[in-house]
Amino acid sequence: MTHGSQTGSVRECTLTEFSSAYFAWETTINDREHRINHEIRVPQVHLVLNDGESRGIVSTQEALRLARESGLDLVEIAPKAMPPVAKILDYNKFRYEQEKKARASAKSAKNPQLKEVRLSFGIGAHDIETKAKRAKEFLDEGHFIRVFITLRGRENVFPGKAKQTLETFRDATESAVEQPITQVGNKIQVILKPKK
Known part of the structure; x- marks a missing residue:
């Protein structure tokens, strides 16, 4: 008993x-957000090497062997793909970078700033596209943007052209308007904000 x-x-x-x-x-x-190494249970994965090169579809065992030989981890980065996409990388470093980006994004969203973009009166389509791309990065981070054109000399006779340029720029950034196009002295400006 x-x-x-x-x-x-x-x-x-x-x-x-x-x-x-x-x-x-x-x-x-x-x-953890990702399955790593032996937590990956599928028979095959679409393997991406540490340098970004795609090795195509390989067995999970082969992918694990290559990761081990590299002294790195096999990380499932797209589990819903068929087959899932797995990448060989240093998981601790990868996670640190992901958290760093998330913190920076959260900080930007909490502390929006007013950025400035200056356009010339005769700016071309290619330059508008380049500056709009940079402006979109600011908008994606939650910032507002003041876009302005300074009219000089005879340009003051054609404020309509400057306004059209600002409208084109706004369309290129796919943003919302915080403050509509206004003219103050020889400056024409618009303030843009992220779309909700």
């Missing part, structure tokens, strides 16, 4: 320890 009681006690302890260990393991996996 005593022996049975001891066995029961040992068994109960073992199950408790097992449950704790399992819970810790499950939490570790669930806390």
